[in-house]
Amino acid sequence: MRWPSENSPRPTGFHLLTQSRELALPLPARPLRITHFAQGLWASGVGDQMVALLRGLPRHHRQLLAVLENEGPLRETVERLGVMPLEFRQHRAQRVKGEPAADTFEAWLRATRVDVLHVHDTPSALVAMPAALRVGCVVVMDRMSPVPGPDQDRTRRAALRWLTRHARHVVADTEATRHQLVAEEGMPDHRISVIPAGFDLERFELAARAGLQRPLPPVLAAPVLVHVGGMVDPSSREEDLLHALVQVRQRFPAVQAFFVGEGPRRPMLEQQARELGLSSGVHFLGYRVDVPAVLARARVAVRCGTTTGRSLALLEAMATGLPVVATAVGGFPELLAQGERGWLVPPKSPEALAEALVQALEDPKQAALRGARARSFVARELNVTRMISDHETLYQRLLPH
Incomplete structure (x- = not known):
């Protein structure tokens, strides 16, 4: 494993820092050694927020990146920022015999003298946090679900x-996450900060204007529904959209659905689509780097899981101005203003999902209005510079001066 030296390259990119809406941060702030830890380098809500911090935090900080698996489409992006990911892989046999990945990470933490360890997901927390607690490192932990x-x-x-x-x-x-942490897990409210996702609208629009990187299935003028997400976790419930499509096609026989993403559940979902007689109307596109351009060719975006996480897919659809039909779980009602910026349906209810999709397709004026409200909300409230500034303020506040 290659450990970074004092002369390792620093991240580059835009380095904007504004005052938080709630906490004023005096400039210049104290330089910090910040290590981000994540499971991997996948294009997801977690991954993209982490990359935004690597790109946007002030350059006088020393930022490092640790991962359990040095794999994923964001690897090239972080390396272009001058950050070389450090892998602390935990093999299957190691999980049974002990925690060598945690032991190795503990030794690295002691040698590197990290000021703040920011753990971005559950798998990395299980390895990184016991080591960090033994070292006495300040730990910031993301809890999105x-x-x-x-x-x-x-x-x-x-x-x-x-x-x-x-x-x-x-x-x-979201505030919903904060409330559940306090009410159901007994977390003290003063140890929780709500920092909404930061969305880089300018970069997103540039990607949309760049166009498709490879062709889409020929659907002519048919209305297109799009679902974006890794087919990894059963909680994503893509099968509910398949069952809803059977009902939607009774009203709109030509409707098509694009499933964007890749994961171990894909073969099962493809088989289910065939069994439901949807082979001609459902297209599994796999992983795409041109999601903004794909979204621009859709009529409605769908999120139908039982948990939300930090849903980059939902934010991208809102930024496109697409009407969104989503399950009323986690922070989705906050993002969609209880339905004013989209449609909300109960989870695990293909019937309700189908009804909302039909409403969105039957009333294009109402759909466009809700989509426009969603885009305006992203531009106004989910600014990436604000998200970076709020994290900077938090890091500084947690350390002794």
Whole structure:
């Protein structure tokens, strides 16, 4: 493993820092050693927010990146920023015999003298946080889905709650997350900060204008529904959209659906689409780097899971101005203003999902109005510079001066 030296390149890019809406930050701020830790380098809400921090925090900080797996489409992006990911891979046999990845990370933490360790997801927290607690490092932990769902085993849920209680501070993406952490996990409110996702609208629009990187299926003038997300977790419930499509096609026989993303659930979903007689109307596009351009060719975006996480896919659809039909879980009602910026439906209800999709397709004026409100909200409230500034303020506040 290659450890960075004092002469390792620093991140480059835009380095904007404004005052937080709530906490004023005097400039210049104290230089910090900040290590971000994530499972991998996948294009997701977690990954893109982490890259935004690497790109945007002031350049006098020394930022490092640790991962459990040095894989994913964002690897090239972070390396262009001058950040070389450090891998602390935990192999299957190691999980049984012990925690060598955690031991190795602990030795690295002691040698590097990190000021702040920011843990961005659950798998990395399980490895990084025990080591950080032994070292006495300040830990900031992201909690985007406050209470793990029933699909996660009891031991994992208990471990996540224990780690959360022992973090110095927790970052929640919505007020709903904060409320559930306090009410259901007993977290003290003063140890939680709500920092909404930061969305780089300018970069998104540039990507949209760049156009498609490879062709889409020929759908002519048919209305297109689009679902973007990794087909990894059962909680994403893509199958609910397949069942809803059967009903939607009774009213709109030509409707087409694009599933953008890749994961181990894809073969099962493809088989289910065939069994439902949807082969001619459902297209699995795999991983795409041109999601903004794909969204620009759709009529409605869909999010139908039972948990939200930090849903980059939802924000991208809102930024496009697409009407969104989403399940009323987690922070989605906040983002969609209880339906004023889209349609909200109960989770695990293909019938309600189908009804909302039909409404969006039948009333294009109402759909356009809700889409326009969503785009305006992203531009006004989910500014990436604000998100970076709020993290900078938090890091500085947690350390002794």
